[in-house]
Amino acid sequence: MTTMNCMEVLANMSCYIDGDGSAELRKALGEHVTHCRRCRVLFDTTGQVLKIVTAAEPFEVPLAVSARLYNRLEKILSEA
Ligand SMILES: [Zn+2]
Numbered sequence: 087m088t089t090m091n092c093m094e095v096l097a098n099m100s101c102y103i104d105g106d107g108s109a110e111l112r113k114a115l116g117e118h119v120t121h122c123r124r125c126r127v128l129f130d131t132t133g134q135v136l137k138i139v140t141a142a143e144p145f146e147v148p149l150a151v152s153a154r155l156y157n158r159l160e161k162i163l164s165e166a
Contacts, residue, residue: 090118095125096159128159 090098095118098111107115119126 090114092118092122092125092163095119095122096163099156099159124162128162 095115098107098115119129
């Protein structure tokens with residue numbers, strides 16, 4: 087089982103959001119946010135945490151939302 091760090095989570099998040107993430111990737115992201123409070127807050131803030139944890143199906147996020155989310159994540163991580 088690969089353990090992601092926060093930067094890897096961030097790096098893979100756009101793929102996940104775009105629906106390109108494999109089931110394994112989504113699982114790894116879900117596992118990370120389970121143990122990482124900071125990332126959990128990020129995902130929770132965006133309302134995606136349940137979808138990640140349940141690891142159901144890819145879902146669509148409008149591009150504008152995706153870009154805004156990504157900017158927010160970068161900002162939060164840079165401040166951490
Ligand atoms: Zn994290």
